[in-house]
């Protein structure tokens with residue numbers, strides 16, 4: 001297993017792990033968003049969907065374990081790489097003009113921290129009910145409506161989803177490139193696909209807390 | 219003193235230059251007025267003029283690195299107004315001309331900043347880390363002697379072009395300087411792509427990727443987060459596509475567990 005240690009020790013190895021786990025999380029997030037949009041179909045559809053997920057039993061736990069491991073690896077690699085990258089420039093410039101880096105690429109770490117905080121809150125909110133005012137094991141639709149009526153909580157969801165959109169805009173593009181899965185291109189900075197993905201995911205998730213606040217969903 | 223350069227229609231600039239007496243001395247930005255600068259001068263000629271004036275006044279001239287002054291040696295790395303090699307794309311500092319600036323401009327001049335590129339004096343940094351990355355694997359082992367017939371080894375045009383594009387790297391370090399993580403990924407990847415695209419580079423391809431990446435990390439450069447700043451700063455137009463190639467080669471070499479074991483055992 002010495003190759004595995006060599007692999008993880010290197011910045012390229014860690015970045016590869018980040019890309020693989022990141023792409024897994026993107027897959028989850030897209031599926032999760034599509035599932036959530038059933039809120040707009042109605043309570044019955046949403047609750048049935050949630051019951052269906054829960055009825056998969058062990059499969060659900062396998063998926064949860066996979067996501068947890070992916071998130072843990074993603075965060076560990078991110079943290080370690082951040083420390084390495086900070087140490088690589090002990091003295092900064094008096095003047096530095098970013099040329100092509102984006103707001104998204106420069107806020108990956110901040111966005112990641114917001115998302116991590118969100119995930120902890122979110123699991124306690126809708127999965128375990130710990131942070132929920134009136135949690136019901138079977139009434140997912142009602143949980144979401146009641147849980148998002150507080151403007152503070154809904155605001156946090158909206159903020160976190162903005163962070164998610166930015167994270168995806170850079171991450172979806174970068175992850176594919178880190179793994180070397182793109183063809184050579186005259187314009188490697190081109191990322192309209194990840195822009196589209198980011199907007200769809202951001203809008204799809206944000207629609208729910210906004211609709212609850214506006215009373216469209218109740 | 220500077221009479222030979224005076225044109226009568228010179229610009230008046232204010233320079234803000236990083237001055238540092240030696241590797242362990244504390245440095246600071248010092249302001250210098252630079253009157254009567256011809257727009258036809260190169261950036262380095264402008265510094266020469268400023269230095270002549272400093273010497274005439276009995277002051278220590280500004281140390282900066284340079285050699286070819288024609289954009290091919292990679293010595294002249296300077297952070298100019300916050301961008302590596304200054305405002306012109308695909309241009310080294312020595313090929314930059316003062317007509318890129320306006321009369322009355324403030325110009326900030328700083329050395330490359332990276333832990334792996336320690337400042338020697340003023341604007342001069344030690345880029346020995348790049349040499350050590352090349353030593354780790356940036357070569358091929360070919361028997362020397364009579365060269366073989368040029369046509370004995372057919373190479374597809376696309377591969378030859380790719381190798382040539384990446385061989386254009388002059389090791390200037392602008393990619394490191396511009397990268398928010400001070401990563402040497404573009405430099406390392408250019409060499410890996412250059413040699414890995416040619417048949418002569420295949421025997422050592424796996425070892426090269428592992429060894430060069432390991433040395434890059436060892437030197438204290440940061441990792442790639444694909445900001446893209448390196449590609450933008452590179453005077454030779456090296457594409458971040460090279461980094462895809464480096465990562466692919468590295469992953470493939472790591473996955474070839476037997477070879478990797480051999481290598482990490484040797485390292």
Ligand code: HEM
Nearest residue numbers: 029032036050064122126127140144157164205206208209
């Ligand atoms: C406004 C946006 C979101 C809403 C309304 C929402 C809603 C929900 C709901 C209702 C559940 C519980 C499903 C159930 O147990 O039946 C859930 C679970 C979960 N959500 Fe979200 N979610 C949102 C965004 C996100 C985002 C962006 C992420 C991750 C980046 C995320 C990660 C998770 C995870 C990890 C679970 C747990 C899955 C499991 O229990 O296996 N959610 N979400």
Ligand code: SF4
Nearest residue numbers: 387388390391393452
């Ligand atoms: S990749 Fe470009 S910027 Fe980096 S050292 Fe080579 S020539 Fe300079």
Ligand code: FES
Nearest residue numbers: 287291292294312
């Ligand atoms: S002095 Fe040689 S590249 Fe500028």
